[in-house]
Amino acid sequence: MADRLKNKVAIITGGVAGIGLGIAECYVREGAKVVITANHNVDGGKQAVAKFGDEKALFVQQDVAVEADWDKVIKETVAKFGKVDIVVNNAGIGGGSAPIESMSLDNWNKTMGVNLTGNFLGIKAAINAMKETNGGNGSIINVSSVAGLVGLPMAPDYSATKGGTRMLTHAVALSLAQRKINIRVNSVHPGWIDTDIVPKEAREAIISTIPVGHMGEPRDIGEICVYLGSDESKYANGAEFVVDGGVRA
Numbered sequence: 585m586a587d588r589l590k591n592k593v594a595i596i597t598g599g600v601a602g603i604g605l606g607i608a609e610c611y612v613r614e615g616a617k618v619v620i621t622a623n624h625n626v627d628g629g630k631q632a633v634a635k636f637g638d639e640k641a642l643f644v645q646q647d648v649a650v651e652a653d654w655d656k657v658i659k660e661t662v663a664k665f666g667k668v669d670i671v672v673n674n675a676g677i678g679g680g681s682a683p684i685e686s687m688s689l690d691n692w693n694k695t696m697g698v699n700l701t702g703n704f705l706g707i708k709a710a711i712n713a714m715k716e717t718n719g720g721n722g723s724i725i726n727v728s729s730v731a732g733l734v735g736l737p738m739a740p741d742y743s744a745t746k747g748g749t750r751m752l753t754h755a756v757a758l759s760l761a762q763r764k765i766n767i768r769v770n771s772v773h774p775g776w777i778d779t780d781i782v783p784k785e786a787r788e789a790i791i792s793t794i795p796v797g798h799m800g801e802p803r804d805i806g807e808i809c810v811y812l813g814s815d816e817s818k819y820a821n822g823a824e825f826v827v828d829g830g831v832r833a
Contacts (some may be wrong), residue, residue, distance in 0.1 A: 606802020773827025
């Protein structure tokens with residue numbers, strides 16, 4: 585199939601590399617127009633737009649933790665494509681690698697700002713944009729992590745943001761449904777995905793912990809996000825989709 589997202593417009597934060605780019609590639613393949621954002625990797629954004637085609641894609645530089653940047657993204661999306669159907673809150677950072685008693689407040693706040701405040705602002709902007717441009721219809725997909733389900737001992741800040749994203753997803757999904765607003769909100773929880781951020785020296789040890797015997801690919805998350813962005817998932821709301829090769833089975 586190549587039209588599961590035909591006529592839909594999607595915003596994908598952190599959409600220029602890794603999981604985000606994998607999501608964007610799947611979306612374009614299925615007929616969506618995509619707006620991809622990143623804070624630092626501007627060249628990656630330009631390259632992705634060149635690959636997808638200017639008629640199908642737009643890159644906007646964005647700090648997801650800044651509300652004015654969300655206003656800019658929505659404005660440019662509507663100006664180019666006319667509406668917002670889907671928002672994928674994918675942008676995130678890894679956080680610290682220290683016990684909590686050794687972690688600085690600045691480090692904690694930085695991780696919270698990008699991973700959790702960024703998702704709050706993205707959800708808020710998405711709902712308002714969908715109300716204004718799409719009749720109050722749409723899909724919000726929050727990319728969390730298996731760390732939102734089980735804690736990572738050396739990444740308490742990261743784990744807290746991903747667990748917070750999980751519960752934020754539940755709360756907003758219920759709120760919208762109870763108010764008869766047809767915007768669904770779901771979360772995706774990747775396990776180990778084979779991207780550039782995986783340490784080469786740790787690959788074998790990581791793979792040994794995965795029941796299926798290999799890491800996932802960015803498109804594995806992309807395919808789940810296609811389903812959640814499409815009309816096929818009209819009954820999926822407030823749900824958690826774990827994609828981890830069976831680690832949590």
